[in-house]
Amino acid sequence: MNKLLLVLTGVLALGSTLYLLSNQSSNLRLNIENDITIQWKLFKSRFNKRYADPITESYRLQVFASNYLRVLSDVTGTFGVTQFFDLTEEEFAATYLTLRVQRNVNATVSSPSTPKGQYDVNWVTRGKVSAVKDQGQCGSCWAFSTTGSVESALIIAGYANQTIDLSEQQLVDCSATNYGCGGGWMDNAFEYIEESPLTTNSNYPYVAVDQACNSTEIYGVLYSLSNYTDVESGNTVQLKQYLQQQPLSIAVDASYWYLYNSGIFSNCGQNLNHGVLLVGFNSTEGSWLVKNSWGTSWGEQGYIRLADGNTCGLANAASYPTVVPPITSY
Structure with a gap:
């Protein structure tokens, strides 16, 4: 995926994530954002994730955030952070x-x-x-x-x-x-x-x-x-x-x-x-x-x-x- 496409896709992912967060109260939104930041660091450490450049990492963070919000909204209790959380559904399926x-x-x-x-x-x-x-x-x-x-x-x-x-x-x-x-x-x-x-x-x-x-x-x-x-x-x-x-x-x-x-x-x-x-x-x-x-x-x-x-x-x-x-x- 070239850098321009990463940027554009990242903007879309960020927009989607921010839209979901915008429906929350300011305090709850801040807590979720802090939680995502902490979980992202743990995710990279646990699964030894390394990215080619800051643009790629920024995009993968937005994909991770989108997936993490699905965990927070899960009512079954079966969802959790996995090694695939920096992949979109389409990327996961393709591989x-x-x-x-x-x-x-x-x-x-x-x-x-x-x-x-x-x-x-x-x-x-x-x-x-x-x-x-x-x-x-x-x-x-x-x-x-x-x-x-x-x-x-x-x-x-x-x-x-x-x-x-x-x-x-x-x-x-x-x-x-x-x-x-x-x-x-x-x-x-x-x-x-x-x-x-x-x-x-x-x-x-x-x-x-x-x-x-x-x-x-x-x-x-x-x-x-x-x-x-x-x-x-x-x-x-x-x-x-x-x-x-x-x-x-x-x-x-x-x-x-x-x-x-x-x-x-x-x-x-x-x-x-x-x-x-x-x-x-x-x-x-x-x-x-x-x-x-x-x-x-x-x-x-x-x-x-x-x-x-x-x-x-x-x-x-x-x-x-x-x-x-x-x-x-x-």
Whole structure:
């Protein structure tokens, strides 16, 4: 973004912020302005934010102020300052909400073996979920959702332990039916893994940019699938049944997740734009537990709780892989 555009956009952002503040009493407005100043300093320190020049920083401050006012007006108690608060909604979406949804004809469709009944499960506390990762400024959520579900399936099957760390970069670089940092789809990634087993992140490290596929880094213990299964779209009961067996890759509307801090979230629509991992359900509090790929400083140590039901469209495009014993390649 050039400096002139930054200035013009900053003026608009400032005008919008000042308009909102102008509706407050003078004392309250002063308190809010002071609060924003303090929170801005804390934000830059906590997330190690650095800007190229004063013009850029001034603009980012106005974006931050606009987002912070949304926190102050939140009645749900789920909003809070995140690492994305110096981004506009449009900037956030362009980088992080890049899922390309499609339902593939090659997916297995079957009925869950778990009977209807009690659906409470938490795969995190069971030790069957790998560590939270950070996709960085790359639209690779689909790759992290894919590896997350494969990693959990491998742990549950006894083929790996909780420290397993599969290579998202291999998917970004080598899954030709996806678009790398420009977005992708979990089912396409599952199909790639069926044909081309995944190596680990230590062999093929994540760099958060598109690269040419490097087959020389795909070696050692390799992990593959026999197939994958799509869950009936919109069927939350079936989704809960499948969740008893293993975590699932799901697509969600994460348009306002950049505002999420903690609690049970429900401020979303059905525009599927982000890939994540469904890892639990709690009937007592009426919530799903979802693992994200924005690092542990976001949300509840990298997780978000969503209200029971088809919140954020989480049941509209769910799938899970069936793993096979790993092989070794030299």
